[in-house]
Amino acid sequence: MATTASETAGPPDQATLDALRDGVAGVLAEQSGSTAVHAFIDGKRPLDRDLWSQAASLGWLGFGIPDEYGGLGLGARGLAILHAELGRQAAPGPYIATLSAAQAVADAGNDSIRQAWLPRFASGEISAAVPATPGSAALAWSGQAVSGTLRCLGAPDAGVLLAPVADAWVLVELAGADVTATPMWDPTRTVIDIRLQQAKPAALLDDGAGAALTRAMALAVAADSAGAARSITERTIAYMKTREQFGQPIAGFQALKHRAADLATKLAVADEMVAHAAERAAADADIWVMLAKAEVTEAAVFVTTDCVQLHGGVGFTWDFDPHIFLKRARLNEVLVMANPVLRDQAAAGLAAVTQAGRSALELEP
Amino acid sequence: MSILDKQNDLPAFRQAVRGWLGDVVPSGWKARMASASNDEFIAFQRWWMAERSKAGLAIPHWPKDYGGAGLSLRHLIVIADEIARADAPQARMFTISLIHLPGTLFPHGTEAQKRRHLAGVAKGDVWCQGFSEPNSGSDLASLRCRAVRDGDHYVINGQKIWSSYSMYADWCILLTRTDPDAPKHRGISYFIMDMRSPGVEVRPIRQANGRSEFGELFLTDVRIPAENMIGRENDGWRVAQATLASERGVIAFEGAERQRYEIEAFYRRALASGAPWLRDDQLRREFVGFLAEIQAGRHLLRRLLEENERPGASASVLPSIVKLSGTALRQRICSFMTRIAGVDGQAFAMLAEAPFGSPMFEFMGAFTGTIAGGTNEIMRNIIAERGLGMPRV
Numbered sequence: 001m002a003t004t005a006s007e008t009a010g011p012p013d014q015a016t017l018d019a020l021r022d023g024v025a026g027v028l029a030e031q032s033g034s035t036a037v038h039a040f041i042d043g044k045r046p047l048d049r050d051l052w053s054q055a056a057s058l059g060w061l062g063f064g065i066p067d068e069y070g071g072l073g074l075g076a077r078g079l080a081i082l083h084a085e086l087g088r089q090a091a092p093g094p095y096i097a098t099l100s101a102a103q104a105v106a107d108a109g110n111d112s113i114r115q116a117w118l119p120r121f122a123s124g125e126i127s128a129a130v131p132a133t134p135g136s137a138a139l140a141w142s143g144q145a146v147s148g149t150l151r152c153l154g155a156p157d158a159g160v161l162l163a164p165v166a167d168a169w170v171l172v173e174l175a176g177a178d179v180t181a182t183p184m185w186d187p188t189r190t191v192i193d194i195r196l197q198q199a200k201p202a203a204l205l206d207d208g209a210g211a212a213l214t215r216a217m218a219l220a221v222a223a224d225s226a227g228a229a230r231s232i233t234e235r236t237i238a239y240m241k242t243r244e245q246f247g248q249p250i251a252g253f254q255a256l257k258h259r260a261a262d263l264a265t266k267l268a269v270a271d272e273m274v275a276h277a278a279e280r281a282a283a284d285a286d287i288w289v290m291l292a293k294a295e296v297t298e299a300a301v302f303v304t305t306d307c308v309q310l311h312g313g314v315g316f317t318w319d320f321d322p323h324i325f326l327k328r329a330r331l332n333e334v335l336v337m338a339n340p341v342l343r344d345q346a347a348a349g350l351a352a353v354t355q356a357g358r359s360a361l362e363l364e365p
Numbered sequence: 366m367s368i369l370d371k372q373n374d375l376p377a378f379r380q381a382v383r384g385w386l387g388d389v390v391p392s393g394w395k396a397r398m399a400s401a402s403n404d405e406f407i408a409f410q411r412w413w414m415a416e417r418s419k420a421g422l423a424i425p426h427w428p429k430d431y432g433g434a435g436l437s438l439r440h441l442i443v444i445a446d447e448i449a450r451a452d453a454p455q456a457r458m459f460t461i462s463l464i465h466l467p468g469t470l471f472p473h474g475t476e477a478q479k480r481r482h483l484a485g486v487a488k489g490d491v492w493c494q495g496f497s498e499p500n501s502g503s504d505l506a507s508l509r510c511r512a513v514r515d516g517d518h519y520v521i522n523g524q525k526i527w528s529s530y531s532m533y534a535d536w537c538i539l540l541t542r543t544d545p546d547a548p549k550h551r552g553i554s555y556f557i558m559d560m561r562s563p564g565v566e567v568r569p570i571r572q573a574n575g576r577s578e579f580g581e582l583f584l585t586d587v588r589i590p591a592e593n594m595i596g597r598e599n600d601g602w603r604v605a606q607a608t609l610a611s612e613r614g615v616i617a618f619e620g621a622e623r624q625r626y627e628i629e630a631f632y633r634r635a636l637a638s639g640a641p642w643l644r645d646d647q648l649r650r651e652f653v654g655f656l657a658e659i660q661a662g663r664h665l666l667r668r669l670l671e672e673n674e675r676p677g678a679s680a681s682v683l684p685s686i687v688k689l690s691g692t693a694l695r696q697r698i699c700s701f702m703t704r705i706a707g708v709d710g711q712a713f714a715m716l717a718e719a720p721f722g723s724p725m726f727e728f729m730g731a732f733t734g735t736i737a738g739g740t741n742e743i744m745r746n747i748i749a750e751r752g753l754g755m756p757r758v
Contacts, residue, residue, distance in 0.1 A: 237753050237754075241754070241755065241756070248756075248758055249756055251755040251756055252755065252756045252757070252758035253758075254746070256755075257745065257746065257749035257750070257753075258742065258745040258746075258749065260748075260749050260755060261744070261748035261749045261752075261753070264686065264748055264752060265686050265689050265748065268683075268686045269661045269662070269690050270661075272660075272661035272662075272664040272665050273658075273660070276657075287656075288660070292657065294654070294657075295654055295657045295658070340646070340650055343649075343653050344646070344650065346653045346656075347643075347649050347650070347653045350632075350653060350656070351636060354633060355636065361625055361629060361656070361659070361660065
């Protein structure tokens with residue numbers, strides 16, 4: 001299904017994106033439904049590996065990678081769609097880290113670095129690890145090799161690390177490296193501690209890689225959060241229609257209806273924030289991706305928290321879905337950069353754009 | 366060459382609208398209207414409608430058969446966007462005339478009703494809406510204003526409330542009860558009432574923000590010709606659904622565009638003057654959050670206007686989502702403006718500079734958004750029941 005998109009030149013049109021969304025949603029609904037995710041969490045099924053090979057064969061891993069490097073060239077809008085659908089099904093796997101690292105390489109790498117790495121990301125041959133909060137720490141750089149410890153988002157078997165040194169970024173192959181997975185509350189993504197001692201980087205990128213990585217991660221996390229929040233809201237409302245108390249479905253109680261309506265309204269706004277951020281990804285000093293990450297991840301924490309509560313007792317059980325989405329939302333909230341800092345950076349960007357005599361609020365080109 | 370002659374070239378059309386607004390909008394109109402008397406307000410509204418009419422932009426969205434220009438949605442978006450950008454006056458007094466009346470007459474009116482009354486709108490007829498009653502607000506279908514047949518007339522007795530600009534209205538679209546014994550939705554009939562008929566008395570309602578934009582209608586033995594009924598007797602509730610559905614984001618769209626320019630102008634001034642709130646971490650973060658919500662709201666409104674063009678749009682609850690999110694955001698923005706203005710913002714007078722020259726006035730006014738046109742609680746019911754399929758009990 002996805003392969004046709006590579007034939008389109010320039011930015012994808014809405015119909016193409018809608019078809020892609022339907023395709024991705026269909027596969028994930030079948031492969032990564034509630035039962036499959038619960039089996040994965042309980043260690044009974046390698047859903048993460050199964051989905052990864054599926055994603056690779058369907059071209060998902062190349063959504064944001066330009067055609068000439070083996071991708072589909074769908075840009076930020078295509079990536080936002082993919083991440084939202086992965087969030088919807090709480091799909092396990094290192095998608096945010098790998099696809100965001102690929103964007104950074106595509107944006108900041110020279111042609112030989114792109115040639116060397118992007119096809120490997122697009123094919124799923126390797127997954128990437130990236131700092132969970134890219135601005136917070138750097139590796140030591142001797143001029144020849146890097147050393148240090150970084151807490152990263154990525155799979156324990158990640159093939160490559162994209163990490164900052166003093167004023168540049170490096171790609172370091174991880175074969176044989178000291179990697180420790182940290183058990184996390186979110187059972188669907190993994191955080192790893194990577195210790196490097198005098199490791200030789202495979203490639204050096206300029207500082208633009210950091211901005212590109214942050215931008216791509218912020219958008220990915222926002223989209224994932226919007227999808228996750230929408231999905232658990234739908235599941236919660238479906239449950240409320242079947243759960244009876246006082247002789248009627250609890251979905252009939254007005255106090256609960258109003259809560260559900262507020263959740264639906266928050267989701268509608270969140271979706272538009274993500275869409276706006278994807279449209280304006282690299283424009284306006286990254287204001288809109290930073291704000292989308294801050295606003296949407298907080299909305300998702302609110303929504304998923306309320307979904308636990310609206311379930312009542314079963315919402316607090318391992319066997320029901322709400323806790324999975326709440327935990328995913330909570331991890332998303334703290335990834336990339338603390339939300340208050342993102343808002344401060346957005347405010348600084350807004351001031352710069354405004355002082356340059358431009359408007360950051362134009363919608364029409 | 367008129368503006369409408371450029372309709373096949375959208376950028377040229379936009380430039381023409383922008384040029385016309387630059388020529389016609391008087392500077393300082395806002396400050397003048399802030400302290401205008403009722404007579405000055407009416408005269409200004411009528412002047413503005415006449416100017417729009419001269420430019421062919423009074424009823425540009427109506428079909429050509431009825432005096433409109435048959436313009437597309439994209440043109441209407443351009444017009445609303447440019448009006449907002451120019452900070453031009455709103456046609457507040459003509460809202461019912463321009464939107465609700467045609468929204469009702471096009472699907473349900475007789476040809477004679479359309480010919481007569483739609484033509485009047487272009488000439489400046491002011492219409493008001495006689496729907497709500499003191500005891501029928503959210504529960505509109507419980508209305509009790511009586512209409513009793515008497516020969517070729519109906520005789521009306523009852524009371525209406527929250528009728529915007531009814532003090533200045535020439536005509537009223539009126540909901541009445543013709544069958545008190547039928548179930549409440551099935552005994553309602555819909556009329557066109559001449560506001561100059563004997564027995565019509567209008568009293569302005571003084572609002573919490575000091576203005577009087579709404580009126581209360583007292584109707585005593587008012588005689589309405591039977592030919593002024595829209596739709597069939599006792600089928601008025603169905604007709605009223607067309608009225609209630611007619612707005613669907615058009616006013617909100619212009620409002621959201623205006624708010625965008627207001628906020629930008631406010632921010633530019635704050636930046637230039639080094640406003641203290643910009644140095645307060647919490648306030649600055651709150652403000653940039655509003656910007657994300659403003660942009661999302663503008664996208665939602667564009668989505669809504671596009672959706673309106675598609676079949677089956679009337680089943681969508683997007684108008685309710687847009688109203689709920691947009692009016693709540695407006696309230697929070699006005700609350701922010703009130704907080705940062707300190708004690709000065711509590712003074713009844715306008716602060717020096719608009720926009721948000723009187724944050725408390727805007728804050729108090731924001732309740733018209735959250736309450737009028739169906740309270741936000743009714744919006745939540747609609748979203749939950751029609752949108753999410755949660756059962757009515």
